Amino acid sequence: MDKTQRKFLADLQSIYNQSKSVNRGCMCPHCKSKPIFSHVFTRNIILKPICPDSKIYLFEPQNLVNIEKDDMLHYSPRGLKEAFGFNGFCSFHDNSVFADIEPKHGVVDWSNIRSQYLLSYRSICREAFVNRVTRDVIWHQINCSVSNDPNYQIRNLSILVNLDTTFDNIVAYQEFLEKGVFSKDYSELKFHYIELPFQLDLCISSPINVVDDRGPCFKFSFQETNLVNVFPYLGKTIIIMGYSDKFENKWMNNIIPMFKSPYPHIVSTAFVELLYRTELNAIGPNLYNQLEPDMLEAFYSTYRLEASNYSYNIENQIPCLFYKPLKSIMPDTWKTL
Secondary structure (H helix, E strand, O other): OOOHHHHHHHHHHHHHHHHOOOOOOOOOOOOOOOOOOEOOOOOHHHHHHHHOEEEEEEEEOOOOOOOOOOOOOOEEEEOOOOOOOEEEEOHHHHHHHHHOOOOOOOOOOOOOOHHHHHHHHHHHHHHEEEEEEEHHHHHHHHHHHHHHOOHHEEEEEEEEHHHHHHHHHHHHHHHHHHHHHHHHOOOOOOOEEEOOOOOOOOEEEEEOOEEEEEEOOOOOOOOEEEEEEEEEEEOEEEEEEEEEOOOOHHHHHHEEEHHHOOHHHHHHHHHHHHHHHHOOOEEHHHHHOOOOHHHHHHHHHHHHHHHHOOOOOOOOOOOOOOOHHHHHHHHHHHHHO
């Protein structure tokens, strides 16, 4: 890598850092106050119990560009203050709006529709934040590139168009969720709720877009999106999947029964399917140490190939990534439930 390329990457990283710190205003409607660093998953009741050393293995590029390493797609230890964080809401709204899922005492009823709306609202707002930061970086790549590849600009312009289309879809679901969060109108989105009787220290928070062979559906002003949140809670594994019933939701309806299977390899397949379709997920240290290194490397290799695959079928998956830990924690009585 020559000096010019290194400078370009350093500038790109600088744009990324600057964009993350831009004051875009609180994400709550009609609030222009400066946002604080918010978290999708509450540290005290979800992350800290599985991370005794306040470190979690996060699957997210530590930096948009890494001058020393070409590969950023891997699980890296990160502090809990950073994990699942974004500049989303002002201090007032971050404390008041989400009080029901951040109790100082007692437990959260995640089967309650309001809890599901609140958590999904945080998740979709983080996605909107990341989309805008990425857009700023792509613009910098287009305007300041040192690449001699004639297709470089075309590829980046294509990414930019996709980001804008995706952002419009994010805003649509954000508005659906705001009806529930602020007006208690829960009619726009439905939720599948699964509570597994064992704890897998896996955290996922991401919208998942799936398109069939016909391509995106433009019948509606928004696209089929599944709002996925998975996390351990009080010895159980919580799975919350939001969706609009205006779509067929074929992918989601296919994966839901897999989580309820009595067989570890099927349950593992379902969790791995989510990993291939999500950008942001994390694994607790205990679970991470149980994963076989060779299988984890195979997962990374497949992810690099399939990261932009939005079809129903992802080939060359590593379905048994979580087989061994699941086999040890799934109760024998699970088969009779």
